[in-house]
Amino acid sequence: MKSIVGHLINGELVPDNGDRLQDVYNPATGEVAKQVALASKATVEKAIAAADAAFPAWRNTSPAKRCQVMFRLKVLLEEHSETICNMITDEHGKVHHDAMGELTRAIENVEFACGAPQLLKGEHSKNVGTAIDSWSEFQPLGVVAGITPFNFPAMVPFWMWPLAIVCGNTFVLKPSERTPSASLFMAQLALEAGLPAGVLNVVMGDKEAVDTLLNDKRVQAVSFVGSTPIAEYIYTTATANGKRVQALGGAKNHAILMPDADMDNAVSAIMGAAYGSCGERCMALPVVVAVGDEAGDAVVEKLKAELSTMKVGPGRDNNNDMGPLVNKAHFEKVKGYVDKGVEEGAILVVDGRDTVIKGYENGFFLAGCLFDHVTAEMKIYKDEIFGPVLCIVRVKSQQEAMDLINDHEYGNGTCIFTRDGESARYFTDNIKVGMVGVNIPLPVPVSYQSFGGWKRSLFGDLSMYGPDGVRFWTRRKTITQRWPSSQIREGAKFSFPSNN
Incomplete structure (x- = not known):
């Protein structure tokens, strides 16, 4: 009997209650190496519920403490690099040294996420009016989701969830069912690094899982990488449901x-x-x-x-x-x-x-x-x-x-x-x-830039990771505050406020 890749929900590895399984191949041999459980709607909803329950405490965890988890995760990823790269090679087929290059770029995104206290700094303006101060903050969205492709099972998920999580969100990841193992293993390493249960959940699945994420009102934002027809479907469906979306599609470079x-x-x-x-x-x-x-x-x-x-x-x-x-x-x-x-x-x-x-x-x-x-x-x-x-x-x-x-x-x-x-x-x-x-044939931006194409290669206004990633996973809130002096009493003003 082949081993079955399940889900990670609320800090626990769980099988699916349904009976839908899909084969996972070793491309070099053409043999079925294992099977992956395809999540039912109910299973995905459990993952969303776990993320929703974990959000209030995680939102109120300081950015410094959040990024400490990322520092520990970076060390664990490097310690387990051979295991991760073997998983990638055995399910995707890419040569081991190419898998190592992918993992290195994934870790670079963790390193960028470690700068959360700096990345989340707002702006402050004193005395915008008499005794009036104004400032902005970047606040998390809530429960967010990522849907990732088969070709980069380590790197592309790490374009999404490390930054989303250090920004204070909780996450549901739906990796490709063709290459499931590396994404699941790396999420388990995040738990080992100290990430609280429910902050990161992983569900394997197909269109049923995707549609559940796109339609559930608790999910505030969706990030996607894949083909253009699916990117357009995800963008259209999720935005119609009021969600923020970045959907990266196809290319012909x-x-x-x-x-x-x-x-x-x-x-x-x-x-x-x-x-x-x-x-x-x-x-x-x-x-x-x-x-x-x-x-x-x-x-x-x-x-x-x-x-x-x-x-x-x-x-x-x-x-x-x-x-x-x-x-x-x-x-x-x-x-x-x-x-x-x-x-x-x-x-x-x-x-x-x-x-x-x-x-x-x-x-x-x-x-x-x-x-x-x-x-x-x-x-x-x-x-x-x-x-x-x-x-x-x-x-x-x-x-x-x-x-x-x-x-x-x-x-x-x-x-x-x-x-x-x-x-x-x-x-x-x-x-x-x-x-x-x-003279650079693969101009892939580094982690502190942002990744995204034009035209039908990107649906949405913000690119992946880097500065655009911070903006995508947060909402700007601007606060204007005044503490009137007890010595001064002003009458009502009916004109629009200005400094004139």
Whole structure:
């Protein structure tokens, strides 16, 4: 009998009362490794109730005491890093060193959250009027929720709950049912670090769990990362119910390759950004826009050579560069896009569809694929494939390349490879994308910045973590106060108050 991943509610590991289970695969072997319980509406409501009951005491806990929990959590995460990374690799498939990079970025968000006393400082103005003082405070919302994707089971939840919790909220996390174990284990470490029961709850589930969070009046805010159709559904549904929402959706990130670029370094950067984590990143680089045929020919030849030496295999082997896709359904979906690209007339320079790894013949392995002469009308260009498929588009000028990017429905991340400062400055000033790199193919902001795209890559007004995260998880309250002097008696004033 396979082990079953349950829920964490009010500080206790609990099974679900229902009988709905979903298989969790080891992508390298193709075997079912365990099962996850899919929460019923009643189970999610128990988690919300636990968070609601824990809120008053946690709200009144000082920010300094809240961040002490985060300091202890950081130490525990580092002590258990191997265990966490093995969980990620065994359920997602990414190579162990890539999982370690993910965990490191997760811990950086804990470090940022440790600054809660500074982050939550308000503003004070004395004598805005005669004997009148005014100040602002940042107060918690209450019960809040996070819904996270399969591809970053450690990092993305840590974009949300550490900061939400140090701001004084209580939290219900709904991780991806495809990769449940790391999120649950890390929440248990938070309890070990001293987080009171009920402040952080974890429920596994599918649409039933999501809809319960979106419709329950006790939930004040929802944070989401996933595909654009689901992001739009979550934003529309939750805002209709009066909730604050940040919903990060899909991406189709482009890199412009200028003729003057350092070609060797650009190709190395493109390889990692396009094929790292098997392309299952919202900041992956699936499109290179080569300016001029000379740049196009050069990058295709160099990428072809690099792909011939790229090591594909199980993620537990740290010598590999790329692991398998997360499950068979996703493998078939990505493979179908490669088939479609050939049908549409793109030139498949490197074909990774027939990859078989000795000893792992049933794993979900698709080696890197490279298309040349892709056009903007093709489905492989328009859609977010979320796999190891790189498309080369050829244009004649930087402006044509930028117009291509600006016309796309997504605006998550982009970059330019160039030695020319004027080209780079024009690009960063005028590109309609939320996160921009110059000779940096994965311009993921650090924890004390904020992460978020434009257009249909983000629904909501505030980005993830960093300064925007503090604003998202709090409400500003402005207080104006006067203590009249006992020596002075003023009459009623009927005009609008001012300093005139």
